[in-house]
Amino acid sequence: MSSNIYKNKKPVIFFLVPAFAFLAVFLYYPFLQNILNSFRVINNLGSSAKGWNDPWFANYVELFKDANIRTALVNTLKMIAATIVGQLGIAIVLALMVDNIKKGQKFFRTVYFFPIVIAATALGLLFNIVFLYDKGMLNQLREMFGAVKLVDFKDNAHAMLTMMIPVTWQYVGFYFIILITGLNNISDDLYEAATIDGASKWQRVRYISLPLLHNVICTCGVLAVTGALKVFDLPWIMFPKGMPSNSTWLTGTYMYYHAFESHNVDYSSAISVLIVVLGVVTAKIVNAVFKEKDY
Amino acid sequence: MKKMLAMLLTGAMVFSLAACGNSSSGNAPAQSGSSSEGSSSTESKPAEEPAGGPVTLNVTTTYAGEDTNAGNYQDAIAAWQEETGNKINDASASSAETFKARVISDFEMGSEPDVLFYFNGVDSNPFVEAGKVVSIDEIREVYPDYAMNMKDGMMGASPVDGKNYSVPVNGYWEGLFVNKSVCEAAGIEIPTADTTWEEFMEICQKVKDAGYTPIAASFAEIPHYWFEFCIYNYLTPATHNILPESVDDEHGKAWVDGISDMKVLYEKGFLPENTLSATDGETFQLFIDGKAAFLIDGSWKVGGIESSTDDIDNFTVTYVPGKNDRKSTDIIGGLSSGWYITRKAWDDPEKQKACVDFISYMTSDEMVSKFASVSATALKNGVQVDESQLSSLAVAGLDMVEGATGMAGAVQDQVTQEARVPVFNGMPDIVTGKADIATAVADLLALVEAGQ
Structure with missing residues (x-):
């Protein structure tokens, strides 16, 4: 039975237009406006521009001079590395281990996925208590084992590590679920054949699981890296205003700070343009590195 | 049939979008036809008799x-x-x-x-x-x-x-909140209206020697309470709200001297060890838990302390000790x-x-x-407040305001958020000597001058 409805594309276009209009109004127009704003003087959220910057590209010059931007970029790169190694690496190990057990798979899926459903702000508060200087969980544990001096896990020496641990921990479950679903899609016949041929467990992982999981890992890699560029909520709860001593800025937190705290809205717009450029460049690099294969 | 279905769905979608678009009109405020938006007219007329x-x-x-x-x-x-x-x-x-x-x-x-x-x-x-x-x-x-x-x-x-x-x-008013049990344990008298800044420094030293933190403050997140009082110590209620024109004029020097006193507080170890990495919430908890003696905060903190402790009588509020021409009883408020x-x-x-x-x-x-x-x-x-319904801390706050000899608004309210950055956000670098105080103040004033 043929029908004209599939040949006539007009209804399809009609249904696509609202979604496109929505994106145009709430994404593309604000983005273009944001680029324009980065050349203007805007001292309050909601207020109109007081003219153009002098010179009009002053904010972009400032981006090169601003030491905090350099800190934010370096920290963001560190966060990307922590994400790939910590989130993706741990998720692969967990997924391979859970895939090898016969009972309790559902239990571990739920347990590892659980942090994802907790709000980042709640996690931030939770880890604030864990790392608290005075009577925080870690310092209490250290005292139990005989330590006499408290460690400030939020000082300059420890701050970045303290920030990365909860961020990494939060999303391990997300990639774990994607990876274990990928592992479940690998046919048992392949494993059975390898076993008959005398392959050890490690050889089955090395020569069957990991190669067939390659495309899934690539997808996770792209998601992890782009996610690291956008991370904001948990670091802001734990280390507001780049504390301590401007050492924990990320591009996202620094942009927010200028928009909502210091009210330097035009400079915040310039930072957001930088974030978009950084995101596009990084996505290109990641796509090249994690190139998917056709099987 | 399918064409008909598609038409029906399209119609339903258009109708629902239109309905969404109109949904607020029923609640829209009544707009008067005579409203003169953006009018700068200064000639006032009494309201005509309303339509009823x-x-x-x-x-x-x-x-x-x-x-x-x-x-x-x-x-x-x-x-x-x-x-x-x-x-x-x-x-x-x-x-x-x-x-x-x-x-x-x-x-x-x-x-x-x-x-x-x-x-x-x-x-x-x-x-x-x-x-x-x-x-x-x-x-x-x-x-x-x-x-x-x-x-x-x-x-x-x-x-x-x-x-x-x-x-x-x-x-609001701002005052020195005191944890009485810490003062008792350290063997010191609670500061009064007559306590001077120099005496307060001696009190802080005794509190520190007794193993407690004298002052609960996060210089990383909320340095502005101490900023206000430290520069107030070099000014008076009449002059506190005048912004310096330059770092070298009388007010500019007062700001530099006041911030220098904040640096002294840090160097003497009167602040929490992690004051440069702690949040305000963490240092407040030190005060509530009986590990810190003093806290400068505003009248809004009375409720916060009441809800954080079972023993509100263990807390009181008094004047922040003064220095130079500022009497201790000259408070910040407005x-x-x-x-x-x-x-x-x-x-x-x-x-x-x-x-x-x-x-x-x-x-x-x-x-x-x-x-x-x-x-x-x-x-x-x-x-007209019924004091019998208030906590002892709230009554102490009322008494403090009643006994005030002068009141000045917080000068930070005259400085935009963006202009505050060099001093407030730069405070960790200032107190650790990584940044120069005069330069930070000059940077703040330059941003004020630039209208930011």
């Missing part, structure tokens, strides 16, 4: 969310609506940056409320400069009794032109928010009288006393 029907006022306030007066506000507007038959379209929201952005944006777009309760410092500059709110003097030309129960000098004049535009309700009538509503004959009536109702002696409780007010007759 009830008036709907659009009102925006910060009495929402966690605000302690959110319940009082809801009760008050319900009572006013019942009494007058008028209606309030309330768009109150918590006092956050998004709220400020919304208000400023509404004024820019010409969709401002009729009446708003908003800040009277630099935050109000955009709509005051644009002439979109009506001054108290102009309102009094038509309604001579308007806000006559308030002291004009305490209303919170606009930084733009020094005129009063808003009628305040409850203000009224930073108030009720405004917008020009748009004032020029609307149907709304003008209702706006005046509503604000008069919300700023009556009785209502202000209810909202203010222990905080400062501009009432000529003072607040």
